[in-house]
Amino acid sequence: MSQRHLLALFSNFDEAEQVIKELRNTSIKGFDVNNDLVVKSPIEHPEVEEMLGDKPVYVQWFTLFGALMGGLLGFFLISGAQANFYAQIKGGKPIVPFPPNFVLTYEMFILGGVFISILGFLICAGLPAKRSPLYSSKVSEDQIGILVKADDAAISTLKNIFTKHEALEIQEEAGK
Amino acid sequence: MKDINEDIAWAKINKDVLKSLESPRKLYWVILAVAIAMISVAVGCEVYQYNIGMGVSNLNNPHVWGLYIATFIFWIGMSHSGTLLSAILHLMHADWRKPIYRFAEAMTTFSLMTAGLFVMVHLGRLWQFYYSLPYPNDRGLWPNFQSPLLWDAMAIFTYLSSSILFLFVGMIPDLAICRDNMHDGWRKKLYTWLSLGWEGTDRQWRNFRITYLTIACFLIPLAVSVHSIVASDFAMSQQPGWHVTSFPPYFVAGALYSGCAAIITLFIILRYTFKFEEYMTLSILKKTVRLTFAIAMIWTYLNAIEFASVWYGHDQPSKDVLIQKATGPYAPFWWGMIFCGSVVPLILAFKRFQTNIPVLLVTSLLLNLGMWLERWMIVAPTFSHGYYPWTWDHNQWPSWVQWGIVFGSFGWFTLLFMVFCKVFPSVSMYEVKEMVYHRSRAAKKLEASGLQAKGAH
Numbered sequence A: 001m002s003q004r005h006l007l008a009l010f011s012n013f014d015e016a017e018q019v020i021k022e023l024r025n026t027s028i029k030g031f032d033v034n035n036d037l038v039v040k041s042p043i044e045h046p047e048v049e050e051m052l053g054d055k056p057v058y059v060q061w062f063t064l065f066g067a068l069m070g071g072l073l074g075f076f077l078i079s080g081a082q083a084n085f086y087a088q089i090k091g092g093k094p095i096v097p098f099p100p101n102f103v104l105t106y107e108m109f110i111l112g113g114v115f116i117s118i119l120g121f122l123i124c125a126g127l128p129a130k131r132s133p134l135y136s137s138k139v140s141e142d143q144i145g146i147l148v149k150a151d152d153a154a155i156s157t158l159k160n161i162f163t164k165h166e167a168l169e170i171q172e173e174a175g176k
Numbered sequence B: 001m002k003d004i005n006e007d008i009a010w011a012k013i014n015k016d017v018l019k020s021l022e023s024p025r026k027l028y029w030v031i032l033a034v035a036i037a038m039i040s041v042a043v044g045c046e047v048y049q050y051n052i053g054m055g056v057s058n059l060n061n062p063h064v065w066g067l068y069i070a071t072f073i074f075w076i077g078m079s080h081s082g083t084l085l086s087a088i089l090h091l092m093h094a095d096w097r098k099p100i101y102r103f104a105e106a107m108t109t110f111s112l113m114t115a116g117l118f119v120m121v122h123l124g125r126l127w128q129f130y131y132s133l134p135y136p137n138d139r140g141l142w143p144n145f146q147s148p149l150l151w152d153a154m155a156i157f158t159y160l161s162s163s164i165l166f167l168f169v170g171m172i173p174d175l176a177i178c179r180d181n182m183h184d185g186w187r188k189k190l191y192t193w194l195s196l197g198w199e200g201t202d203r204q205w206r207n208f209r210i211t212y213l214t215i216a217c218f219l220i221p222l223a224v225s226v227h228s229i230v231a232s233d234f235a236m237s238q239q240p241g242w243h244v245t246s247f248p249p250y251f252v253a254g255a256l257y258s259g260c261a262a263i264i265t266l267f268i269i270l271r272y273t274f275k276f277e278e279y280m281t282l283s284i285l286k287k288t289v290r291l292t293f294a295i296a297m298i299w300t301y302l303n304a305i306e307f308a309s310v311w312y313g314h315d316q317p318s319k320d321v322l323i324q325k326a327t328g329p330y331a332p333f334w335w336g337m338i339f340c341g342s343v344v345p346l347i348l349a350f351k352r353f354q355t356n357i358p359v360l361l362v363t364s365l366l367l368n369l370g371m372w373l374e375r376w377m378i379v380a381p382t383f384s385h386g387y388y389p390w391t392w393d394h395n396q397w398p399s400w401v402q403w404g405i406v407f408g409s410f411g412w413f414t415l416l417f418m419v420f421c422k423v424f425p426s427v428s429m430y431e432v433k434e435m436v437y438h439r440s441r442a443a444k445k446l447e448a449s450g451l452q453a454k455g456a457h
Helices: A013-025 A046-051 A059-087 A098-125 A152-164 B010-020 B026-052 B067-078 B080-091 B101-123 B126-132 B148-181 B186-194 B202-235 B247-273 B282-311 B316-327 B331-349 B357-384 B400-423 B429-456
Strands: A003-010 A037-040 A144-151 A169-172
Touching: A003 A013, A003 A152, A013 A037, A013 A046, A013 A144, A013 A152, A037 B202, A046 B202, A059 A098, A059 B202, A098 B148, A098 B202, A144 A152, A152 A169, B010 B148, B010 B429, B026 B247, B026 B400, B067 B080, B067 B101, B067 B202, B067 B247, B067 B357, B067 B400, B080 B101, B080 B148, B080 B202, B080 B247, B101 B126, B101 B148, B101 B247, B101 B400, B148 B186, B148 B202, B148 B429, B202 B247, B247 B282, B247 B357, B282 B316, B282 B331, B282 B357, B316 B331, B316 B357, B331 B357
Parallel strands: none
Antiparallel strands: A003 A144, A003 A169, A037 A144
8 A cells, every 4th residue: 555644733842742642542554653753843852752662872882983993093003103113222112102192092082983973973863864755844943743654544544633633734745 | 130031932033043144233244354354464474474484473492482372272272162161061951051052162163273274374384284194204204193292283183173063963953944944045055955954853853962962072071182282282391381280271271261251252242243132141141251250260270370389399490480471571461461361350250240241342352362361471481581591582572474473363263253153053043942942841830830839828
């Protein structure tokens, strides 16, 4: 069965919360609330996100990887360069001195952490992204959008729920 | 006095901030023209120095570091308060920072860019700048990784690139707002490209929140390390007056101090120029002023510690430099630094002046003058009165070329900053909405609990 998108706009988070609650409690054939529902909002709203269920964030793993790799790369790059001095007389001083090398290792640790965190953010947030099938600029202003994807058969039920909760506007993707 | 009006409509926030991108007050264009004129002076001086040689700057033994390095430290220091406002206060959930942190972050980025120029100008041989990059020469020898100067280059590169990324990531939701509201043209294309297709989905916000927090956590130790490393350029040398253990925290405090003073100046200018009276409120200004006062007192204390450790130490040459600063040819500037850095901020302790805009504008400029003098008084007197009496030279004065380039750097910073504020939203729209949303909810809750309590009675 073909699937279509619906976008409903609400004037506040309370209404949006009610809609999500109802969608979670109602079993609608052809619509999976965990995978087919996206909330779009002008500000971040952890409470609404909580209602959508447990959706883990993996950016911090990128951060850990980036920071460790940055630190290791920094340390081994410096140590490798200093190892060239094997050929030279160092007057009893260490060939790879740890305390001063720590400074650059630390800087590279942070550099790697920041750069790879951004990369992780882009990957995990799906950016850069193409415009989704339905979008309203009101979402970046003051309205909360609920975008759902459902089988044709479920569309009317979803529309009814949105209308019941006083959706300001309902956009519907044209049938294929 | 409220930080912000909680009843302000979200659509109005968008409208007001977007308007700032189009129609600033006339003062904006005046500032831009003055900035360009100042840059022209610096460009003229630099071209002259480039063609004739470093001799024209009057940087000669024993004065091998002069205004260029002093101003380099000044600009690096200036950058720190952007991090303080955006990262430290973000972690502390101080939501009053929200309307003003964006321009503070931009200040960080542009002051770092300005500082970077001074390294090049100081080198003199611009075409050989690449010598300082970490790569081996023909004999397979690498730069000295144990030198604070190399640490400096790496730390500043890390800080600059991380600050740009932090500024950019924090701006993505606002760029999407700009994209959605601009008419077709170069601006629309720019915002569409930079907003990366942001739509404010729950997935995007979830990842955004963690990323922003993570980078904020990285930026705080990074900012501290950057200025500690700049302090190490001095403290790890054996020069009298520089070999002081307290230099790194002293530098960091000085950095935060000058940055906070600059935030007050820019706050006042932006508030008027872009008509941000409703967002950059006097209550927020008051909080910034109090923060600046606290940092001013920390700096004063650390200054006293530095003097005391030199005075009561057994290093006679360092003591001689200190006496030389207070009584020699640099005395007017040294005492000027003490006056501007430690006496003038006492004005900020008075409630009636904490929201007095003309007084604050003059005070913040004086504070930054004091902080610039501080950097000069760190660099120059030590060179004039080193360990060996035959190197003493108390009367070498920076040439007009040095002064011209330093003067122009303020125009360069101003130009970059003002252009940024005209092209990108200098007030974070989504964060102001968050601030309004959470505050109005808290107020409603308070009201409801008050009514309940009344009912119980």
